Amino acid sequence: MTRTLLVVGHGMVGHRLVEIMRSNDLNSAWRVVIVAEEARPAYDRVELSSYLDGKSADDLSLVSHEFLNDPSVDLRLATTATEINRGPRTVTTADGATVGYDALVLATGSRPFVPPLPGRDLTGCFVYRTVDDLDAIRAAAVSGRTGLVVGGGLLGLEAANGLRLVGMRPQVIEMAPRLMPLQIDEGGGEILGRLVRDAGLPFRCGVAMRSIDAGPGGEVRGVTLTDGTTVEADLVVFAAGVRPRHELADSAGLDLGDRGGILVDEHCRTADKHIWAIGDCAAVGGRCHGLVAPGYRMAEVVAEQLLGSDDTVFSNADTSTSLKLLGVGVASFGDAHAKTPRSLELAYTNEKAGTYAKLVLADDTRTLLGGVLVGDASAYPVLRSLVGHQLPAGAERLLSESRYGVSS
Amino acid sequence: MSNVLVVGNGPASHRLVERLHRNGHQGTITVLGAETRPAYNRLLLPSVLRRSLSPGAIVLPAPPAGVRVHQGVVATDIDPRERVLYATGGGSSERRETVYRYDELVLAMGARPRLPDLPGAHDTAGRLVDGITALRTIADCARINGDRVVVLGAGVLGVETALALLAGGHHVTLVHPRPHPMERELDTVAGQLLADHLAELGIDTWFGRHAVGYRPGRLLLDDGQVHLADTLVLCTGVVPEVGLARRAGLSVRRGVLVDDRLRTSAEHIHAIGDCAEHQGEVPGLIAPAWEQADTLATLLTGGHARYRGTPRVLRVKAPELDIASFGSLRGLDHSDADVELVTLTDSTHRRRAKLALCDQRIVGAVVLGLPDAIASISQLYDRNLPLPSGRLDLLLGTATGHAAAAELPDDAVVCRCNNVTKRALLHAWSSGARRVSELTNATRATTGCGSCVSAVSRLHASLESTDRLGASRLDRAS
């Protein structure tokens, strides 16, 4: 008998789950219904900024023609789920429809965090999450004028790059003492800061926003910082992190993590054995992961269970990150901040080349625990794959070969 | 044939005399020493404090036959024009002035301790009161009495002294005005690790505290604390001994100025060791003093030599600690654009290295707790050799095998997105996938984020070369 899998949310992770189900459910045991809030099928949010760099929404789409025509997949776009009815195992949508499920997977993702500042709702304030957000930013952009980005993390630098692509002059405000504080350590932050500045992106660290100030027409005119200085800006983009979207689960009486997110076990299952949560909205063992790679891993874990095996559990989330921003390669992987007890750190700083590379090693001095690369992240794939392993002889050359031409 | 007169009977003077003799110096050699004992090796005073050597055991080898050494003689004046030197002491009539003629005069008076302006530390004549001593001579060592010793100043000598006294069975308190010891040699991280280490060894350490007064048996600090001190040992630096040179009208800045031939501003007068200033440097270390002695001995015996400075290496001499600093700390702290920094931080084991490299050569370094690294870096630094590419092995003193291409373990995940291990790629290879595209088709590697493309290519290249090697072996075997 065919059972129904209801997936709420058609972001990257929700889509990955359905893809796995469709390719591995060889007996078509499951019919899949997807309830998607956005009017677009899943697209590549990681590459979102390329939408401002000439790519179309279709280019970003993760969904193939075959998928859309798959008779076993019922994709309901622009449909918001409003309520879970755990007794009868149905979900009600905003259009009044009710969808029954044998298994419900919540992949509702996250929303941008907008700090509670005076002026946060003024015209000219934006977030940076969806294609629609980008359309709005593009429409509001004034070429040559300053666009201020709140947040100097991964997303903030993306957004700054996005503003530049639409002709504005971005400037970044980061509360922490350095850019990308979650991924990059102090030494890497110094080099990154220099490279970002050299790339023409002004930023200020160690200072927070006090207010967003309105012009005569009620539109954004600038911001005031906690140190009292003001910055003129025509546009403000909030990129200060995301918060899990757990409301649907919350109102259905499912437990949340201490710091938000739908609480699930290592199988990504809620206390309700028919309901799972994956991706940004899930708090696996209480911890949320705001990156796509762990989300994919969760999708795999859930798919395996639906297909009859529960051997795999979600563990050891890979929070590795590698990106090229403003021409600057940055990577962070494993225990980048050397939090493991008795770990040691080996760092290379080359001011002239503008590179920083750090390895975090276990106290056996050989096992790689993590690292940070700034300026040249070409060693990232190999190093990341070595995390948890003994560094092979000559591994350090990966860090220096591009600089010294020492080939092995 | 010339008569050489050397003022000072310390290690620099001793070395000079030996080298003059070895180089076949013709003429007399006369040495005037202010102390009433033969030349000894000042650097080993900490070993005396440790009680591992007796004072007699640090006496240097007797000078070569024919060398006249006058002990207890204090040079008072020089007449450069007449080439004579006036001195007192030596023998029974201490006040008697003796005149020494010379053809070549060498000033090797060394340095004297710099004494802090500590209320209560001096008597009306300006001498240190009983219970306080500097540490420069064997006689100073004998002044250290009692169980509780306070060492003031945590520079290199202060740290060595504190450790030696601790090993010698004293209860040791170390007071230093800066936030961490040896701040001229160590960066903040290393300095803090050293501070922790000294405390753990059992030294009562007080950093960031100034001594403000002394009363018999007690040292007062600026925060109001009073430390019991049966003896207070002052390790608050040294100043070059330049009084004689000044009186004789020689050019003096911090030390007696000398050129590359160790010549002072007066003809036939030379200076070496702690009292000499060359190119703005008064090194205060034994290695430059010896090198200067060697150079001068060559010059005075008709050879050609120039003193061009000595690579600055500071190494703490204590079995409890491995600390070294190379070059200048400035290069480390304000790294100019051409410098690459390599740092290793292992707070758990109090190990720290910070190397500043230029063209792969060390321009400055601080190393703490890494003995093999110190040993290797000394050699690389002294000879200006490039660092090996395996810096981790260099720093940790671990031996490498063949430093070949990074060999991944078989179960290493090469493509994270699709969870493709190296083993899977190897399997695909052995199943006939010979091109990169075939490998990726078979395993889905690189089809995710694509960040592993280079890793897969590298593996592919290594498989190809191994294959070729295997094939050529077969050729040879057949």
Place this chain on the structure above:
Amino acid sequence: MRTKDGRLAPTDWNTALDTVAARLLEIRASHGPDGVGVFGGGGLTNEKCYLLGKFARLALGTSQIDYNGRFCMSSAAVAGNAAFGIDRGLPFPVTDLGKADVIMLAGANVAETMPPLMRHLDRADLIVIDPRRTATAERAAMHLRPAPGTDLALALGLLHIAVTDGWCDGDYLRERTKGFDATWRRAMSWWPERVERITGVAASAQRAAVHMLASARRSYVLTGRGAEQHSKGVDTVSGFINLALALGLPGRVGSGYGCLTGQGNGQGGREHGQKADQLPGYRMINDPLAREHVANVWGVSSDSLPGAGRSAYELLDALGTPTGPKALLVFGSNPAVSAPHAGHVVDRLSCLDLLVVADFVPSETASMADVVFPVTQWAEEEGTMTNLEGRVLRRRRIVPAPDQVRSDLEVLHSLAIRLGQPADRFPTSPREVFDELRRASRGGKADYSGISYDRLDSGEALHWPCPEAAEPHPGTPRLFLDGFAHPDGRARFAEVDYRDSAEVAGEDYPLYATTGRVLAHYQSGAQTRRVAELNRAAAEPFMEVHPDTAHRAGLREGTLATVSSARGSMVARVRLVGTLRTDTVFLPFHFPGHGRANLVTSPALDPLSGMPEFKVCAVRIAPCPTPVRDSPERPAVAART
């Protein structure tokens, strides 16, 4: 014998011997007795060494005799004699090492160069001192890796630590030694942190090594070629002997100092008079009493014995020069490959009026000879050898020698007669020669007079000194237990100080080359390179180099490199060795032609022992531009059949 057209062609013995004798007489007539030189070998039996020395002094009347052992153990010999009054490799049976707790090996790669000894070292923790991570170092509990040429600084530092850390044996120093105070006043200035800067061995590792050595119940210090083959080889060995003395090791059961031999008869080879300055019984040729005794045994007047001659390299360097020998007889040695600055040595050999080589393989030196005498080898002859523990071993014939092959003794006998010597002065029977050797050695340091073929053949283990006595003397397995061989019974400290090697790496030659042996080959390789299996194991000259150093020089694994010094260049295959110091390359010296490591080595000699500085010279490395093919200096000698 070399033909008119320059080939070596077989001839009959009489022709060859007559020719050689006639030429020798001619040369002696025109240049005096010192116009003829003799070069011996440490692989010859005791009987051959003895008779060769006698032949040189009596039949040739020349002072110009020395041997390749000068390149081997001469530094330890001088240092050992000075310290203990006697030079015997191990003054204790080798089996004592099997009970040791800690053994310090200074410059000895036993695992490769003397593998059978390793089984005696199994039990002990080894402290290996070697710039390279050798096979022996791999098995060590502690490996100290000094820069080439700095072992003496390390030895001084270890002594310094022994004193400051309280490991010295005060009673022993007072009662059994002399000269400690002056020695300490030199070592005093070699505190461990200073030694660290010179040697690259961490101060803490130095302390740990001394601690390990001194706190063990049974510990030994052994030196090898790595300590000896320097222009300060004697001082370096003395430095290690000083350490052993300070710790009270020598002259006691269960501890001691020893020197490891390098050649088959390395010990015996230096006792019987083939050294430039010695007569049989380890007697000094300048000692009137020694001359009297030996002259008496030989039945000549002591006035007729020549004095001391040149040491090995000096002898080779003088060949064909106005004041040097014009003819050279070589027995059991291959200096064209094994001598330092070998290119120059080949030039010197080429300048000779007459070069005669007695060997059982066509060595590179033989290929240059005017006459080659094919002589017997180990399985074809009788004789004795003396091993590193001073124990005399019998060599027995187990296969008959091929036709047309004669023993060295027969060659010497035949030549001596032709040079006008009485026939009975040069016996050809090894037993007869040995019996004469016994008489000649009687009363000397190495006294063999109580040792006979009969006693040895009955299975007795006899270590010299073994004087003849009414009751058969049991030999002396352990020397020095009651006292050292100086008149006052005390061992002597040597007041040594560090000095740089003759060559210091600099801009033109930035690297150090150090030479040594590999498992598969023996010495100049003249014998082992003829064995297919060994040749497969190590077929061609190679250079071990750190990958970084190779990379900087543009060299990769398996490529050919030119290694150049101020004296010459050699070509070797690159082997990358990650454990090597980046400033050092290693060259095995077994290979001929362009692969001779000794083309680059330095002829700087130790002023006391005459030992060349094989272990360190300054070189540079570069890719070898064109493939090199060896063309022999002269046509190769026909292989013996």
